[in-house]
Amino acid sequence: MEGVVSLKGTILSTRVSSQSLKPSNWKSQFAIRRSFPCVSMDSHEINPSICARAQKLDSRDAVTTVSPISDSLEQAEQALKIKDWEAAMLHEEIAASQGITIRRRPPTAPPLNYVGPFEFHARNEPNTPRNILEEIIWYKDIEISEVHLPPLLLKERSPLDALKKALDSAPPTRDFIGALRAAYQRTGLPGLIAEVKKASPSRGIIREDFIPIEIAKAYEKGGAACLSVLTDKKYFKANSSCTDFRLCPLLCKEFIVDAWQIYYARTKGADAVLLIAGVLSDLEIRYMVEICKTLGLTALVEVHDEREMDRVLGLEGIELVGINNRNLETFKVDISNTRKLLDVRRLEIIREKDIIVVGESGLFTPPDISYVQEAGVKAVLVGESLVKENDPSQGITNLFGRDISV
């Protein structure tokens, strides 16, 4: 069985035999030291016993140095994978303590994406995703890191070092929030983030003749302040990575579970990325928002319920918050969700922190736009109602009840 392991920054291909793991001895075979290059764990955020385990088990983003006591690389690889899996289990504990119901990985066995002896792990009930968001998240992990996409794994085709190098010559990012503010001031209506998406798990194929660049151009002509491009291939049928149209500022709409994806999006022309609070812990959001800032990207942090909203409003450095009217676990859409989350107390925090709120999903008519605007949003994210129009540019005029391009 083929396996790949990165030791001391070198990518090495190894052959992993199904026999190579002996659970009783893998821990004693190797000394594993890890360091935390950029994450500091605030002990006040996490309960002390978790914190103690965190120090023991370390973080998924840690840099790993392995000193093989025996000369078997295969066993080193297995030890690393088990360690990683243990750390992921710790993550689940932290996430659960913050009310996150989406499990990042199957709970009762190492995830499907692990090769080697774990490939025969049981497909029992807890290892079946409970809803579509969980399924997407589990698959995303496989897609970016472990699954064998020919000829190489996605992450290994573009390792972080290569992405960082590519960024040295990348054009600067454009001001996503600035564009939304300017549109709001110019039109008196919420700034439009117009979404380029071919399909979704809830709606199926939305548009058959789907040419992203044509749709993007029509959006810009119709007065969109920013674009959003869905890049998930399996569930949203995207046919490109975050295409850099070089039109208005661009949001790369991905299910981000790994900081590597942020770098990748930046090299593909993104000016902003989506962070979903229902999937990411507070620490991860803070960490990823910091990465975004160093890369000049805007983070749109998406919430769906009150608990997520309060978590996100309590974090430092948040500038753009999206309220998704669609429950990604059930697909139910209800635009009154925007109003429900924007009560007087939260609106006050939003004003104090100078946060822009984006109303997302299920917006089809001028009354829908007025409704979320009155609730307090200064921007909207709209896909389906525009994509399915023959002329998406005219779709924008219909949506706002007037031509917002002038």
Ligand SMILES: O=P(O)(O)OC[C@@H](O)[C@@H](O)c1c[nH]c2ccccc12
């Ligand atoms: O097509 P709609 O209902 O106008 O929705 C657009 C956008 O809000 C939706 O695509 C979306 C919002 N958040 C997401 C997170 C992942 C995938 C998709 C989304």
